[in-house]
Structures are given as structure tokens and as C-alpha cells.
Amino acid sequence: xxxxxxxxxxxxxxxxxxxxxxxxxxxxxxxxxxxxxxxxxxxxxxxxxxxxxxxxxxxxxxxxxxxxxxxxxxxxxxxxxxxxxxxxxxxxxxxxxxxxxxxxxxxxxxxxxxxxxxxxxxxxxxxxxxxxxxxxxxxxxxxxxxxxxxxxxxxxxxxxxxxxxxxxxxxxxxxxxxxxxxxxxxxxxxxxxxxxxxxxxxxxxxxxxxxxxxxxxxxxxxxxxxxxxxxxxxxxxxxxxxxxxxxxxxxxxxxxxxxxxxxxxxxxxxxxxxxxxxxxxxxxxxxxxxxxxxxxxxxxxxxxxxxxxxxxxxxxxxxxxxxxxxxxxxxxxxxxxxxxxxxxxxxxxxxxxxxxxxxxxxxxxxxxxxxxxxxxxxxxxxxxxxxxxxxxxxxxxxxxxxxxxxxxxxxxxxxxxxxxxxxxxxxxxxxxxxxxxxxxxxxxxxxxxxxxxxxxxxxxxxxxxxxxxxx
Numbered sequence: 001x002x003x004x005x006x007x008x009x010x011x012x013x014x015x016x017x018x019x020x021x022x023x024x025x026x027x028x029x030x031x032x033x034x035x036x037x038x039x040x041x042x043x044x045x046x047x048x049x050x051x052x053x054x055x056x057x058x059x060x061x062x063x064x065x066x067x068x069x070x071x072x073x074x075x076x077x078x079x080x081x082x083x084x085x086x087x088x089x090x091x092x093x094x095x096x097x098x099x100x101x102x103x104x105x106x107x108x109x110x111x112x113x114x115x116x117x118x119x120x121x122x123x124x125x126x127x128x129x130x131x132x133x134x135x136x137x138x139x140x141x142x143x144x145x146x147x148x149x150x151x152x153x154x155x156x157x158x159x160x161x162x163x164x165x166x167x168x169x170x171x172x173x174x175x176x177x178x179x180x181x182x183x184x185x186x187x188x189x190x191x192x193x194x195x196x197x198x199x200x201x202x203x204x205x206x207x208x209x210x211x212x213x214x215x216x217x218x219x220x221x222x223x224x225x226x227x228x229x230x231x232x233x234x235x236x237x238x239x240x241x242x243x244x245x246x247x248x249x250x251x252x253x254x255x256x257x258x259x260x261x262x263x264x265x266x267x268x269x270x271x272x273x274x275x276x277x278x279x280x281x282x283x284x285x286x287x288x289x290x291x292x293x294x295x296x297x298x299x300x301x302x303x304x305x306x307x308x309x310x311x312x313x314x315x316x317x318x319x320x321x322x323x324x325x326x327x328x329x330x331x332x333x334x335x336x337x338x339x340x341x342x343x344x345x346x347x348x349x350x351x352x353x354x355x356x357x358x359x360x361x362x363x364x365x366x367x368x369x370x371x372x373x374x375x376x377x378x379x380x381x382x383x384x385x386x387x388x389x390x391x392x393x394x395x396x397x398x399x400x401x402x403x404x405x406x407x408x409x410x411x412x413x414x415x416x417x418x419x420x421x422x423x424x425x426x427x428x429x430x431x432x433x434x435x436x437x438x439x440x441x442x443x444x445x446x447x448x449x450x451x452x453x454x455x456x457x458x459x460x461x462x463x464x465x466x467x468x469x470x471x
Contacts, residue, residue, distance in 0.1 A: 081329055120151075127155070129451070133337050340424055
């Protein structure tokens with residue numbers, strides 16, 4: 001429901017924390033409600049009223065009133081697969097590739113070694129950079145893929161004011177990787193299980209930042225660990241973040257070691273279920289796709305790089321009811337953390353794969369992709385009842401995006417502008433859990449000059465060590 005009459009129209013005005021007035025409103029609710037001159041009232045972290053701006057006059061008093069003129073209010077975007085610990089590698093792979101051919105696969109030869117050398121304060125710094133970046137491009141919630149020192153990610157997320165799920169990079173075997181996993185990343189099976197469970201318990205009572213269990217991927221995790229993590233997910237009532245069907249090497253590994261493809265093997269073990277969040281999910285056979293529909297794991301489409309892996313079946317998953325969202329895969333994978341641009345790339349990719357070859361003019365519309373970026377991501381993260389759309393009773397995670405640039409004129413359809421024209425740099429104000437965390441593109445929770453200075457001091461030291469490692 002997009003609007004509510006819960007606030008009295010007569011008598012004493014209702015006091016709220018934030019009142020946004022005069023904006024177009026793209027709710028992304030079931031009815032597809034769009035208003036051209038709306039208002040949103042927020043109290044105690046939740047949306048308490050949505051309606052026409054004229055109806056808000058005299059109805060509320062607000063601690064903070066935001067003028068939404070020339071802007072669209074819309075749900076915050078969700079990054080369903082982020083690598084916080086790789087943020088400081090942004091642009092590094094491109095730089096290395098100009099000097100010499102990169103070693104393949106990149107995750108094994110660069111990403112894991114880089115994460116393995118990071119100290120706790122490095123991960124905290126990486127988190128501060130990544131999460132302020134998320135707010136600046138309109139992402140209000142993220143799901144960490146699993147990295148080193150996840151408590152430091154949580155500390156950064158709490159300070160920045162973003163919503164998220166942190167996770168530990170979980171590896172208990174180097175068999176099958178073709179290279180030794182750094183000692184700092186490799187655990188025994190018992191250690192991996194205990195550290196995951198302890199992490200979830202430490203963050204369980206936090207309302208905005210919590211922890212998931214994680215399995216890096218089937219190649220680096222033993223069957224014993226996979227079963228143990230799956231049992232812990234049931235006991236703790238939490239999801240598991242993993243990489244699945246990410247490449248042909250994984251398919252070959254599963255067939256060689258288990259006689260089945262990855263998703264088939266996990267299904268046989270009882271692990272492929274609604275608690276498993278499967279990033280990428282590109283190299284799926286038709287039978288594995290059927291298993292996704294049957295057992296209901298969630299998935300994430302990372303459009304910036306998934307098309308280099310194979311033919312991602314985003315459209316089939318979406319149409320067949322798989323809980324799927326969009327993700328960036330972190331700054332190292334492509335460079336941008338802008339989910340708006342991920343959606344635009346996905347539209348082109350899905351059209352090329354499934355639309356044009358079948359003479360379908362629009363395989364996935366921009367409207368649908370915006371829904372995947374918001375409601376799809378919320379469903380994939382198990383948060384569909386709390387975030388993903390602007391509705392009374394849901395948490396107040398929302399954006400105000402500017403519509404006054406010539407790049408958007410003369411379009412006057414708010415949904416078209418939000419889904420087809422807006423990119424991250426159009427985001428002006430961000431509210432997360434009912435708190436204003438960015439206003440007129442200024443991050444209110446962090447001293448950005450201090451953060452830049454700290455990054456300038458520490459980054460050269462980190463990169464010097466990394467260059468020596470991969471030389």
C-alpha cells in the first residue's frame with residue numbers, strides 16, 4: 001500500500017522525524033504507484049505515510065523537512081553481491097593488464113592474495129571507502145560476499161550509516177585451486193564453522209548491520225564444511241553467501257570430483273535451498289535451472305562481468321520466480337559500484353542474448369530491471385517485507401534523485417526517468433533506516449576530508465606490498 005490515512009487529517013498534527021514534500025514518488029509497490037507531487041513522512045526509522053503533497057500540509061510537524069522539488073523519491077537500491085575487501089583494487093587490474101597479461105583466473109591469482117594481506121584496519125578503511133561510495137550512487141543495502149576481518153566491515157558500515165550483511169571469506173581447502181591459499185585465509189573445517197557462527201551471533205541483535213554465513217565456493221570448501229554451514233544456517237535462521245556457477249572451471253571441478261554439476265551436487269546434499277544466496281549463477285544447465293526453481297535459492301546477477309563468463313539467464317530466473325537481485329561484484333571486478341549502471345548493462349546484455357536472437361524487441365524493460373534492483377534484491381536478501389519499495393510500514397530506505405539536468409529533459413514520466421536515465425551521480429539525498437545520511441551529495445556521517453587523507457597515506461603502502469606479491 002503506497003499511501004495511508006493513519007495520520008489524522010484534523011486535530012493536532014502528527015510529529016515525524018523527516019517529511020519529504022513536493023517530489024515525484026516512484027514507490028515500486030505492487031500497484032506500480034507513481035505520484036507527480038507527493039510527500040513521505042518518516043518516524044522511528046519507518047515510513048508512516050505517503051500521499052499527495054497537498055494532503056501533508058497541516059497534517060505533520062517534522063524535525064527535518066526536505067524540499068523534494070525537481071526530484072524523484074524512490075527506494076534505495078540493493079547491491080546483492082559486494083566485495084568490501086577488494087575496494088582498494090579499483091582500477092588495479094586494468095593497470096596491471098597494460099604491463100603484462102593477467103594470470104587467469106583473476107580471483108585466485110589476485111583477489112584472494114590481496115585480501116589475504118590486508119590487516120584489520122585496512123579492511124575498515126576499505127569499508128569506509130566502499131560504503132560512502134554506495135551512498136553516493138544510491139545503494140542503501142549491501143550483501144558482502146565474504147572477506148577478511150568482517151567485524152571491521154561491520155564497524156565501517158555502522159559509522160557510515162548504510163544497511164548491510166557482512167560475511168567472512170570461508171576457505172578450508174586449497175585442493176583444486178591450483179595454488180596455495182594464503183595462510184591468513186585458510187582455516188581448518190572446525191575453525192571455519194566456529195568463526196562463521198560466532199560472527200553471526202555477534203551481530204545478531206543489530207537492527208541495521210547483521211552477518212551471514214559464507215562459503216567462498218565449492219572449490220575452496222570441503223563437503224564437510226558445506227554440510228556444517230548448511231546446518232548452522234538452519235539453526236541460526238540466516239542465509240549463506242556463496243559463489244556458484246561462476247565459470248567452466250567450477251563445472252569441470254564438480255564433474256571430476258562429484259560426478260555432478262555444482263548445483264546438482266548441492267541439491268543432492270540438501271544445501272541448495274532458500275538459505276543459499278548464489279552469486280553469479282551463470283553456467284547453469286537447464287536441469288540446474290529447474291533445481292533453482294524447485295529449491296528456491298536466491299541469486300545475484302552481476303552484469304558488469306557476468307557476460308564474460310557465459311550467458312547469464314537473468315530473464316529466465318526473473319520470469320520463473322527465482323529470487324534474484326543485481327550486484328556490482330565490488331570495485332575490483334569492473335570499477336563502478338553504481339547499481340543504476342548495472343541495471344542498464346543488464347538490459348543490453350539480456351537483449352543481446354535472449355531478445356534480439358528471438359526477434360523480441362524488449363527482452364527485459366528498464367522498469368523491470370529497476371524492480372530487480374530494488375524489490376528483487378530485497379527478496380534475494382530475505383528482506384522483502386522491510387525494504388525494496390516505498391510503502392507504509394517498511395523501513396525508510398530511500399533516495400531523492402535530481403531530474404533537472406538536461407540529460408533528463410524533457411521527460412516527465414518519473415518511472416521512465418528513474419529506470420532509464422538516472423545514474424548514481426544524480427542521487428542527491430539518501431535516507432537509511434529513517435536517518436538522513438547524505439544531503440545534497442554531502443555525506444553527513446563521515447569526515448570525508450579525513451577519509452581521503454587517510455587513504456592517501458595508507459594506499460601506497462598496501463599497493464607496494466601487493467605489487468611485490470604478484471610480480
